[in-house]
Amino acid sequence: MKNPFHTPFAAVFSNEILLNAKRVAPYVLMVLFVGNAVLWWGWGPAVANGWATNSDFYIQRNHGGFSFVLGLPIFTAILMGDIVVRDFRLGVDPLIFSKPVSRASYLLGKFLGSFFVLVCCYSVFTITLFLLQWVPFSGMVVLPVRVVPYFKHFFIIVVISHLILAAIYFAAGTLTRNAKVVYELAACYYPVYITLLLLVLMKLPRIFRILFDPMGAGKGGPVITTNPWGQSADVLNKFVVSYSLDQQVNRASQIVLSSLLLLLVYSRFRIDPMEQKSEPFTKLTLSDAPEKIAYTAPSYGSFDLPIEAAPSRERITLPKVTSTKGPATTRFQIISAMGVEFRLLRAERGLIVLVSLVMVLSFLSVPFSPIATVVSYSVTSATNTANMLLLLLSCVIVFYTGEIMHRDRELKIEPVVWSTPAPNSVLLLSKWLAMTLLSLALAWVGGLTTIVTQVIRGYTPVDVSAYLIINGVVVVPAVVFLTSFVVVLDVLLRNKYLVYVVAVGAGAGLIYLYNMGYKHWSYNPLLYQLWNYHNLTNTTMLAYRLYCFALAAACLALAHLLFERRS
Amino acid sequence: MLVIKDLTKTYCSGVQALRGVSLDLPAGVFGLLGPNGSGKTTLMKIVATLLEPDAGTVEMNGADLMTRKDHTRRMLGYLPQDFGLYPTLTAWQMLDYLAKLKGVTNRKERHTLIDVLLDRVNLSAERTQRLGGFSGGMRQRLGIAQALIGEPQLIIVDEPTAGLDPEERLRFHNLLSESASENTVVILSTHIVSDVANLCSHMAIIRKGKIISTGTPRQAVDQLKGSVWEGAVSHEQLAAFKSEFNVISVRTFDGQARVRVISKGYRPSEELTEATPVLEDYYFDLVNRQDQ
Numbered sequence: 001m002k003n004p005f006h007t008p009f010a011a012v013f014s015n016e017i018l019l020n021a022k023r024v025a026p027y028v029l030m031v032l033f034v035g036n037a038v039l040w041w042g043w044g045p046a047v048a049n050g051w052a053t054n055s056d057f058y059i060q061r062n063h064g065g066f067s068f069v070l071g072l073p074i075f076t077a078i079l080m081g082d083i084v085v086r087d088f089r090l091g092v093d094p095l096i097f098s099k100p101v102s103r104a105s106y107l108l109g110k111f112l113g114s115f116f117v118l119v120c121c122y123s124v125f126t127i128t129l130f131l132l133q134w135v136p137f138s139g140m141v142v143l144p145v146r147v148v149p150y151f152k153h154f155f156i157i158v159v160i161s162h163l164i165l166a167a168i169y170f171a172a173g174t175l176t177r178n179a180k181v182v183y184e185l186a187a188c189y190y191p192v193y194i195t196l197l198l199l200v201l202m203k204l205p206r207i208f209r210i211l212f213d214p215m216g217a218g219k220g221g222p223v224i225t226t227n228p229w230g231q232s233a234d235v236l237n238k239f240v241v242s243y244s245l246d247q248q249v250n251r252a253s254q255i256v257l258s259s260l261l262l263l264l265v266y267s268r269f270r271i272d273p274m275e276q277k278s279e280p281f282t283k284l285t286l287s288d289a290p291e292k293i294a295y296t297a298p299s300y301g302s303f304d305l306p307i308e309a310a311p312s313r314e315r316i317t318l319p320k321v322t323s324t325k326g327p328a329t330t331r332f333q334i335i336s337a338m339g340v341e342f343r344l345l346r347a348e349r350g351l352i353v354l355v356s357l358v359m360v361l362s363f364l365s366v367p368f369s370p371i372a373t374v375v376s377y378s379v380t381s382a383t384n385t386a387n388m389l390l391l392l393l394s395c396v397i398v399f400y401t402g403e404i405m406h407r408d409r410e411l412k413i414e415p416v417v418w419s420t421p422a423p424n425s426v427l428l429l430s431k432w433l434a435m436t437l438l439s440l441a442l443a444w445v446g447g448l449t450t451i452v453t454q455v456i457r458g459y460t461p462v463d464v465s466a467y468l469i470i471n472g473v474v475v476v477p478a479v480v481f482l483t484s485f486v487v488v489l490d491v492l493l494r495n496k497y498l499v500y501v502v503a504v505g506a507g508a509g510l511i512y513l514y515n516m517g518y519k520h521w522s523y524n525p526l527l528y529q530l531w532n533y534h535n536l537t538n539t540t541m542l543a544y545r546l547y548c549f550a551l552a553a554a555c556l557a558l559a560h561l562l563f564e565r566r567s
Numbered sequence: 568m569l570v571i572k573d574l575t576k577t578y579c580s581g582v583q584a585l586r587g588v589s590l591d592l593p594a595g596v597f598g599l600l601g602p603n604g605s606g607k608t609t610l611m612k613i614v615a616t617l618l619e620p621d622a623g624t625v626e627m628n629g630a631d632l633m634t635r636k637d638h639t640r641r642m643l644g645y646l647p648q649d650f651g652l653y654p655t656l657t658a659w660q661m662l663d664y665l666a667k668l669k670g671v672t673n674r675k676e677r678h679t680l681i682d683v684l685l686d687r688v689n690l691s692a693e694r695t696q697r698l699g700g701f702s703g704g705m706r707q708r709l710g711i712a713q714a715l716i717g718e719p720q721l722i723i724v725d726e727p728t729a730g731l732d733p734e735e736r737l738r739f740h741n742l743l744s745e746s747a748s749e750n751t752v753v754i755l756s757t758h759i760v761s762d763v764a765n766l767c768s769h770m771a772i773i774r775k776g777k778i779i780s781t782g783t784p785r786q787a788v789d790q791l792k793g794s795v796w797e798g799a800v801s802h803e804q805l806a807a808f809k810s811e812f813n814v815i816s817v818r819t820f821d822g823q824a825r826v827r828v829i830s831k832g833y834r835p836s837e838e839l840t841e842a843t844p845v846l847e848d849y850y851f852d853l854v855n856r857q858d859q
Contacts, residue, residue: 318687319679323641323670323717336667340656347655412651416713419615419647420668421640565617 008101009109016083016113025497026117029075030124032505036070037128042137050233052141054133056149057228057239063153064223066125067161068215071508073189074395076118078500080166081173081182083114084269088177089410097271107174107266115166119159126154143237156222156243160251164214165189167258171265180350180403187395188357191388193217195364210246211253222247325421333422337430338437341404345438354396358442361388362449366457377454378463379533382470385450390478390526393439397479398503400438401486402496404431418565428563432487432556439479447471466533473536477548478526484555491559525551568594569614569721569752574623576609576776584609585620586776596744596753598767598784600760600850606776607756608648611725614754615645627721627752641670644719646710648726648756654699658690658709661698662716669717684712688742704735711742722746722753728762740766764846772853780853784846791844791852794831798839799823812836815851827851 004010020026040062046053066072084107087093096106130150136142173182197218201209209218216222222243228236243251345351365384367377408414417427447467454462489499513519514528524530525548535541569592576585584606601607612618614625616636625632632639652661662681671677685691688708693701701709707727714722724743728736744766747753755766763770764784772780780787800808805824808814813829827842828835829852 318715318718319676319683321666321671321676321680321717322673324672325637325641325670329670329672332672333667333670336664340653340660340664343660344653344655411653412647412649413653415612415615415617415645415647416650416665416710417668418617419640419643419645420665421637421670422668423637426668 007105008099009105012101012106012109013113013116016110017117020079020114020117023497024495025078025501026121028498028501028505029079029121032501032509033066033122033125034128036066037125037132040065041129041132042140047137047140049228050141051228052143052233052237053136054129054143054146055237055239056146056241057236059129059146059149060153060157060241061228062129063126063157064217066122067158068217068223069508070512071504072122072158072162073165073193073215074186074504075121075501076162076165077169077182077186077189078497078504079118079121080111080114080169081186082179083110083170084174085177085179093271103269103271104266107269108262111166111170111262114170115163118162118166122158122162123154126150126158141233141237149241153241156251157216160254161215164254164258164261167261168214171261174265175268176349178348178350180348180399181353183399183403184350184354184357184396187392187399188361190391191361191364195361199364199368206246210250211257213250214254214257216247216250216254221250323421330423330426333426334429334433337422337426338434341430341434342438344407345434354442355445358389358392358446359449361392362446363453364388365446365450366453366459368457375533376463376466377459378461378466379470381450381454381459382447382467383533385446386470386474389443389446389475393442393475393479394482394507394526395504396442397435397439397482398486398500398507401431401435401483402490402499404435405487405490406496414565424563424565425560428487428491428556428559432483435487436480436483439483440476443471443475443479469536470533473541473545474527474531477545477552481525481548481552481555484552484559488555488559488562491562521547568592568628569754570624570626571610571614572624572626574610574613574625575621576606576613576618577621584776585613585623588623588773588776588778590771590778590781592752592754593769594747594749594752595768596747596755596766598763598770599754599756599773600758600763600770601756601773602758602854605758605773607758607773608725609776610773611648611723611754611756614721615643615647615723616640639721641717642720644714644716644722646707646714646722646724646727648729650710652698652701652706652709654697656698657695658685658698658701659694661709662713665713666716671717680716684715687715687745688712689738704731704738707731707735707739708742711739711746715746720751722751723756724753725756726758727755728757728759736762760847760850772850774854774857779857787849788844788846791829791848793841794829795842795844795848796828796830796835796839797825797842798836799825800838808836813852813855815848815855 041053044053044062045051046055046058051058082089087096130147133142133145169182169185172185173179193215197213201213201218209221213221362385365388366381367384408417451462451464451467454460486499486503489503490496493499493502510523511528514524519529521527521530521544527544530544531541569590571588571590571592574585574588575583577583588606588610599607599610609618613620614632616632616639620633627639627642630638656664659681662684663677666677666681671680682691685694688711690705690708690712693705698706698709711724711727714724727743728739731739740762743753743755755762757763767784769783770781770787771778799820800823802824805817805826808826808828809817812835814826815829816827818825826839827848828839829848834841
């Protein structure tokens with residue numbers, strides 16, 4: 001019988017672990033999760049409310065929050081989205097597929113190898129909480145040491161929830177061979193899932209709620225089993241969490257759905273290149289016969305040097321051109337380079353998906369039925385759209401800027417572009433401008449969709465000035481700042497996966513801080529929970545926005561300073 | 568025209584890529600010959616301003632290329648060893664973009680230049696074809712076309728013919744020799760000896776980060792006139808042959824070993840006859856002597 005450790009599957013699986021072990025991103029994730037565990041252990045609601053920090057209830061609660069709130073669905077996309085795409089991008093695919101490895105071994109080995117690494121990263125949170133049982137802080141209630149609840153809740157809440165997400169991202173990345181599609185799915189995860197919970201699943205029969213709630217965070221799902229408010233700490237500390245039949249079916253259904261998705265990937269996966277069109281026969285390297293020089297085939301030891309023939313060669317005469325430099329040329333070059341960026345963006349199907357997502361989410365931002373509004377329907381709809389777009393655009397900016405900034409290196413175009421006399425500002429600003437304008441165009445599409453939806457639903461009159469004010473004061477400066485911030489991160493860290501992890505981690509951490517009440521404008525450039533329609537036009541708000549632009553300018557200046565044409 | 572003095576470069580990994588490289592390059596095609604990993608690409612990258620040396624200088628007509636990077640890039644045409652192209656752009660769009668980055672802002676001039684360049688590299692018919700569908704040879708030809716934008720005085724081509732079929736290789740040789748003039752230095756870095764033999768008026772051999780020989784291909788071959796012997800020996804005789812004579816290369820052919828031997832002034836064995844020396848003999852002889 002064949003040794004299972006010597007099968008192609010085992011080779012692909014272990015190689016995937018090896019590749020991930022050499023990346024920085026998983027380690028940064030682990031550090032983030034250790035910090036998160038320590039924070040929730042020492043300064044979480046347990047200490048404030050007298051709950052035991054290792055009670056079954058609190059362990060389950062922590063894992064529910066960890067799995068859902070802290071950007072984990074996005075981290076899953078970062079680690080699972082491009083594992084097959086990478087092989088095609090690096091040109092390793094012919095080396096692998098010319099070996100006797102089946103599609104099933106390859107795909108399953110890739111998926112399970114990366115998912116194993118993902119689970120290892122996430123388990124750091126659980127292991128840290130488990131170890132912290134021996135480090136009680138003063139005034140903290142700690143029950144006798146527990147083992148099983150940590151790993152039980154980790155498996156049921158975190159592992160299974162992210163198994164289905166990983167399968168979705170893996171399927172999207174592998175079948176489209178486009179990492180951006182995966183990142184777009186990750187970017188719209190929160191708005192889509194929350195909409196699904198609030199607007200779709202709630203209205204469907206119980207069986208649908210059980211089967212189609214991947215994270216289990218909906219009503220009756222395994223994440224929320226206890227409402228702690230109104231119950232004494234003593235009761236909660238003694239509470240034993242058990243999962244009902246519905247909750248068990250929900251988890252089992254996610255495993256089945258993941259398997260079905262993997263089966264779909266298996267049936268649809270092709271190893272042939274997707275983009276390359278076959279050339280017509282007449283164009284296939286049928287170059288002209290030699291005319292200019294006498295040439296002897298260089299077979300070893302039998303050719304003569306054609307040195308005498310060399311002087312008769314005709315020289316290329318190219319038309320004279322004028323090379324210019326100065327601010328006007330730089331401006332011209334920035335616009336040209338930006339044009340190329342847009343041309344490259346336009347050729348991707350990821351953009352079509354993105355625009356569609358923005359339109360769907362904007363459509364959902366308009367209330368479905370007439371409700372009491374604070375100022376007007378336009379203000380309510382524009383506010384909803386702006387909040388939703390800010391969340392979506394933040395993720396889009398992180399991932400798209402990362403791809404744009406690192407694309408030239410991945411395509412090996414850097415040495416060609418870097419050897420031109422174009423200043424560094426051209427290389428940086430063209431990408432920054434392209435990303436900023438793309439984000440603003442998406443915001444514009446979102447706003448327009450909301451206006452049209454408002455008209456269709458009959459919530460007239462449409463107050464266009466509300467849209468202009470909210471977008472102008474809230475969305476535009478936020479987009480400018482975010483793009484500049486991500487550009488400087490990309491220049492500084494030089495590794496896009498590291499940038500993704502750091503940016504998403506920082507974003508999740510800041511949102512956590514803001515929700516805890518620490519939302520001062522100095523470290524809240526997106527003005528999260530700091531604005532309403534009435535205060536948008538006062539001078540304080542304008543000063544905040546100027547500050548935001550100043551931060552953006554500082555980021556760009558820093559990026560320019562740190563940018564090096566380092567081969 | 569181009570003077571390289573005492574260039575040294577050690578990578579963070581501890582690999583000493585260049586150990587005091589000095590060269591004086593006249594106008595014309597200059598061949599830099601060396602095995603894989605000898606430091607050719609490092610030297611090319613330094614001259615192309617994409618890598619900082621630890622020490623040493625590079626001057627062209629008296630101007631320091633290392634400190635005046637913008638000036639250098641204005642007169643530089645660079646074709647890297649392993650380069651990519653935007654797969655969704657067309658050949659014309661790619662050249663247009665790079666011409667703009669080189670500062671060719673006049674629309675009419677730029678368009679004429681691109682048309683002529685595409686014509687010269689025989690890609691006019693493929694001008695609107697996406698680069699993702701280009702063959703290796705077509706990509707290399709487009710690569711040389713972009714290196715010729717803006718009348719460069721210094722053209723660097725790094726291993727340009729590796730992986731090309733014979734016809735494409737010949738086409739590339741033609742293009743390169745046509746690009747040279749009395750005001751242009753073309754540096755051809757390669758590990759293929761016949762590329763240097765066919766194209767270069769001057770050459771240098773680099774090995775383990777050091778220049779071990781400079782001169783012209785003609786001078787190199789002339790040094791071996793009357794000293795190269797060739798013949799077939801059985802595999803059983805080979806070991807004894809190698810220990811007795813200066814065997815520079817062995818090639819198995821038709822079940823026998825065809826050896827080439829350097830022997831100055833006398834015929835080393837009855838089995839061998841005098842052969843016309845070629846540049847490969849010089850290269851192997853030099854490398855063998857270095858190894859000893």
